[in-house]
Amino acid sequence: MAEPLRIALAGLGTVGVGVIRLIETNRDMIAARAGRPIEITAVTARERGKDRGVDLSPYAWVDDMHAMAERADVDVVVELVGGSDGPALTLARAAFDAGKGLVTANKAMVAHHGLELAEAAAIHNSPFAFEAAVAGGIPVLKGLREGTAANALTRIYGILNGTCNYVLSEMEQTGADFDEMLAAAQDKGYAEADPAFDIEGVDAAHKLAILAAIGFGTRIDFENVRTEGITEVRASDIAQADSLGYVIRLVGIASLVSEGDDCRLLQRVRPCLVPFRHPLAAVTGPTNAVVAEGDFSGRLLFQGAGAGDKPTASAVVADLIDIARGQSGAPFSVPTTSLVTYPPADPGNRVGRDYIRFTVADRPGVLAEITAAMRDADVSIESLIQRGRDHEGGDVQVAMVTHEGPERCVTKALELLDGSPSLTAPPLVMPILKD
Amino acid sequence: MAEPLRIALAGLGTVGVGVIRLIETNRDMIAARAGRPIEITAVTARERGKDRGVDLSPYAWVDDMHAMAERADVDVVVELVGGSDGPALTLARAAFDAGKGLVTANKAMVAHHGLELAEAAAIHNSPFAFEAAVAGGIPVLKGLREGTAANALTRIYGILNGTCNYVLSEMEQTGADFDEMLAAAQDKGYAEADPAFDIEGVDAAHKLAILAAIGFGTRIDFENVRTEGITEVRASDIAQADSLGYVIRLVGIASLVSEGDDCRLLQRVRPCLVPFRHPLAAVTGPTNAVVAEGDFSGRLLFQGAGAGDKPTASAVVADLIDIARGQSGAPFSVPTTSLVTYPPADPGNRVGRDYIRFTVADRPGVLAEITAAMRDADVSIESLIQRGRDHEGGDVQVAMVTHEGPERCVTKALELLDGSPSLTAPPLVMPILKD
Numbered sequence: 078m079a080e081p082l083r084i085a086l087a088g089l090g091t092v093g094v095g096v097i098r099l100i101e102t103n104r105d106m107i108a109a110r111a112g113r114p115i116e117i118t119a120v121t122a123r124e125r126g127k128d129r130g131v132d133l134s135p136y137a138w139v140d141d142m143h144a145m146a147e148r149a150d151v152d153v154v155v156e157l158v159g160g161s162d163g164p165a166l167t168l169a170r171a172a173f174d175a176g177k178g179l180v181t182a183n184k185a186m187v188a189h190h191g192l193e194l195a196e197a198a199a200i201h202n203s204p205f206a207f208e209a210a211v212a213g214g215i216p217v218l219k220g221l222r223e224g225t226a227a228n229a230l231t232r233i234y235g236i237l238n239g240t241c242n243y244v245l246s247e248m249e250q251t252g253a254d255f256d257e258m259l260a261a262a263q264d265k266g267y268a269e270a271d272p273a274f275d276i277e278g279v280d281a282a283h284k285l286a287i288l289a290a291i292g293f294g295t296r297i298d299f300e301n302v303r304t305e306g307i308t309e310v311r312a313s314d315i316a317q318a319d320s321l322g323y324v325i326r327l328v329g330i331a332s333l334v335s336e337g338d339d340c341r342l343l344q345r346v347r348p349c350l351v352p353f354r355h356p357l358a359a360v361t362g363p364t365n366a367v368v369a370e371g372d373f374s375g376r377l378l379f380q381g382a383g384a385g386d387k388p389t390a391s392a393v394v395a396d397l398i399d400i401a402r403g404q405s406g407a408p409f410s411v412p413t414t415s416l417v418t419y420p421p422a423d424p425g426n427r428v429g430r431d432y433i434r435f436t437v438a439d440r441p442g443v444l445a446e447i448t449a450a451m452r453d454a455d456v457s458i459e460s461l462i463q464r465g466r467d468h469e470g471g472d473v474q475v476a477m478v479t480h481e482g483p484e485r486c487v488t489k490a491l492e493l494l495d496g497s498p499s500l501t502a503p504p505l506v507m508p509i510l511k512d
Numbered sequence: 513m514a515e516p517l518r519i520a521l522a523g524l525g526t527v528g529v530g531v532i533r534l535i536e537t538n539r540d541m542i543a544a545r546a547g548r549p550i551e552i553t554a555v556t557a558r559e560r561g562k563d564r565g566v567d568l569s570p571y572a573w574v575d576d577m578h579a580m581a582e583r584a585d586v587d588v589v590v591e592l593v594g595g596s597d598g599p600a601l602t603l604a605r606a607a608f609d610a611g612k613g614l615v616t617a618n619k620a621m622v623a624h625h626g627l628e629l630a631e632a633a634a635i636h637n638s639p640f641a642f643e644a645a646v647a648g649g650i651p652v653l654k655g656l657r658e659g660t661a662a663n664a665l666t667r668i669y670g671i672l673n674g675t676c677n678y679v680l681s682e683m684e685q686t687g688a689d690f691d692e693m694l695a696a697a698q699d700k701g702y703a704e705a706d707p708a709f710d711i712e713g714v715d716a717a718h719k720l721a722i723l724a725a726i727g728f729g730t731r732i733d734f735e736n737v738r739t740e741g742i743t744e745v746r747a748s749d750i751a752q753a754d755s756l757g758y759v760i761r762l763v764g765i766a767s768l769v770s771e772g773d774d775c776r777l778l779q780r781v782r783p784c785l786v787p788f789r790h791p792l793a794a795v796t797g798p799t800n801a802v803v804a805e806g807d808f809s810g811r812l813l814f815q816g817a818g819a820g821d822k823p824t825a826s827a828v829v830a831d832l833i834d835i836a837r838g839q840s841g842a843p844f845s846v847p848t849t850s851l852v853t854y855p856p857a858d859p860g861n862r863v864g865r866d867y868i869r870f871t872v873a874d875r876p877g878v879l880a881e882i883t884a885a886m887r888d889a890d891v892s893i894e895s896l897i898q899r900g901r902d903h904e905g906g907d908v909q910v911a912m913v914t915h916e917g918p919e920r921c922v923t924k925a926l927e928l929l930d931g932s933p934s935l936t937a938p939p940l941v942m943p944i945l946k947d
Binding site: 095099102103106107109110111208214215216219220223224225226227228229294354356359366371372373374375376377378379380381382385387388390391392394395397398399402404406410411415 | 530534537538541542544545546643649650651654655658659660661662663664729789791794801806807808809810811812813814815816817820822823825826827829830832833834837839841845846850
């Protein structure tokens with residue numbers, strides 16, 4: 078059997094330990110499939126002494142991450158430190174400088190610096206792979222880069238954050254409100270103590286930017302992902318959506334749109350209303366799912382565990398097996414010099430249907446004021462439901478679904494209503510996901 | 513840019529024409545992603561003169577398929593002729609003899625002769641790829657061979673035949689019986705004029721054998737796929753299943769099971785009861801879906817169009833792009849010499865729950881006879897529903913769901929009842945798919 082692929086592992090949190098366990102558990106099978114063994118030679122983490130439940134004695138301990146990248150007995154550095162900049166980025170650059178390959182699960186780093194790193198990797202033709210950065214154990218980057226390689230993709234979208242999906246689907250099941258279900262998610266380990274990155278949609282935005290870059294062959298553009306989280310979604314929105322035939326999911330959507338002669342890229346993360354019959358409606362709990370629409374393949378769905386030590390380790394080691402087989406291609410589908418730049422699309426041009434929820438004072442004329450603003454902004458209302466308030470002095474909710482129309486009209490209608498004393502809270506707009 | 517990958521196309525039916533259209537439509541994109549152009553040099557089919565809606569004049573027409581495989585201007589033969597033996601197999605062998613690569617969508621040929629062909633391919637280290645043979649445009653063979661490469665898979669199952677799934681989900685929607693919906697499927701082009709291969713489960717069995725060989729690294733063993741089709745499923749079964757919380761789907765299941773010290777392979781295609789909340793329950797129409805369960809990845813789902821000229825062409829050309837990139841690995845995950853042989857498992861050992869439907873004469877004592885047989889065979893009944901007959905002289909149906917138990921007990925119970933005049937038609941057993 079050929080020489081082993083020798084790896085150095087930086088970061089020994091749950092995923093790092095998962096990678097060690099996986100490589101130990103399936104050692105022979107991995108060697109058979111990769112055509113040669115995959116061996117860990119060196120490890121590093123912040124704290125050396127900590128008990129991690131795995132025996133680290135077979136591996137050289139390295140204190141200086143930078144030195145690890147330069148070791149002669151290392152072919153590929155596996156970066157599981159995390160963080161978009163700082164030590165992870167320094168290590169990644171050092172690995173490519175030293176002509177090593179890099180495998181990472183670090184979505185933030187790839188979203189912010191993926192292009193620079195792909196360019197650095199190309200200098201020595203070093204492998205650079207990050208399947209684990211998007212949708213945990215689901216081989217969706219491979220699916221897009223290779224499985225749909227013959228297709229012009231038109232739209233890529235999906236449920237990219239397990240925490241949000243858990244919270245939303247639990248709200249749906251229990252009827253409870255956001256804060257309560259977030260606390261439950263934290264109790265169960267599905268949400269961090271500081272959940273901002275997840276619930277505000279930033280984590281999903283990182284993943285969407287990576288998917289869009291690979292799927293469309295564009296220079297990664299995280300800065301232009303328009304991101305809204307799920308903190309404003311109420312139990313009453315979920316009930317309302319249900320009565321209309323929808324569930325609410327945080328969906329990241331990337332699509333190529335024509336504006337005049339230009340092709341532009343629209344990237345958004347938003348809570349959306351998803352029709353019951355759509356496959357994403359059936360995705361509950363911390364599961365992730367990605368849909369890719371190709372001109373020949375049609376609609377493909379990739380679904381599975383979006384996080385967790387074992388699924389993430391599965392994706393990390395799949396990348397290592399590809400590298401061991403000599404089958405690691407361009408990280409973003411085509412060489413970095415061939416990546417194109419699409420300017421960000423104007424979201425106002427989006428034509429679709431929207432759910433809009435107003436929180437209003439319970440007094441005469443409010444409905445007239447709202448519907449007049451809609452009329453003046455050319456928004457056509459398909460259905461409107463006003464529910465009586467739950468209790469004396471409580472809010473009144475007015476929910477409507479628009480007919481298909483340009484998003485800019487809805488934006489204009491809300492501008493017309495901005496500052497109106499009739500609105501007791503900012504309205505919430507959620508698009509209805511097109512089939 | 514590097515030298516083109518030159519292909520010869522045998523078979524110009526809808527898929528062959530789809531491949532030509534795809535290569536023409538996305539020519540530049542394919543070249544960018546593959547690192548070099550993919551060019552059709554020669555084509556062949558039974559009838560030369562036929563109008564196929566594409567211009568064949570740029571390509572050399574070859575009458576003798578065998579000669580095509582030996583042309584100096586061909587790197588890869590794309591076989592879209594079909595049929596497990598005959599011209600397709602002759603061409604495949606000729607291609608490997610001549611040191612060419614082979615890409616095929618021919619599930620029957622791969623199921624019957626995949627091992628021999630992989631061995632022939634290995635002699636000259638020629639690429640051999642057949643993504644299009646399983647589940648149309650879904651890159652599931654790549655998903656298993658590469659995406660889950662780090663995992664020991666324990667079970668692979670899915671909806672592998674679009675015709676059956678269309679018929680079953682239409683029966684579900686309309687309440688109509690099998691024959692009527694099959695005719696409708698034929699009208700819509702979802703079923704062949706001779707639908708036997710599809711509705712009797714053979715097509716799904718071909719695909720299952722391929723999935724099992726790749727997922728488990730075994731020598732392909734189509735002969736031991738136990739296959740039942742959907743012809744015995746009645747509208748009343750679907751209604752009954754619905755009332756119990758299930759839909760009926762034709763599911764191919766391959767799993768590794770321990771029998772004593774042995775590891776054995778169970779491969780079956782059967783109509784199954786699928787719980788509403790299972791992702792396969794949401795798969796309707798001619799869609800395919802494959803679930804793979806890995807020890808680290810957990811449950812992964814791959815879903816999309818299972819047939820059709822464009823999705824199938826997408827998979828064929830994805831294989832060609834892999835070959836152009838120099839990234840075609842062992843067709844069955846590991847070299848053929850490393851493939852293992854698992855003896856077929858005894859299905860009687862399967863422990864699970866079953867739905868059993870009896871068609872009985874409407875007279876006293878029948879229920880006692882059935883339940884006594886169940887008791888004598890150690891089958892524990894979870895629920896039993898007897899519905900009155902629809903009309904005077906009509907059949908009476910007794911449907912039951914068993915508690916979890918070994919399948920051999922159910923088989924024994926049915927043997928005890930075999931030949932009983934109380935049963936007016938053979939009973940139908942369908943397993944309940946485990947989550």
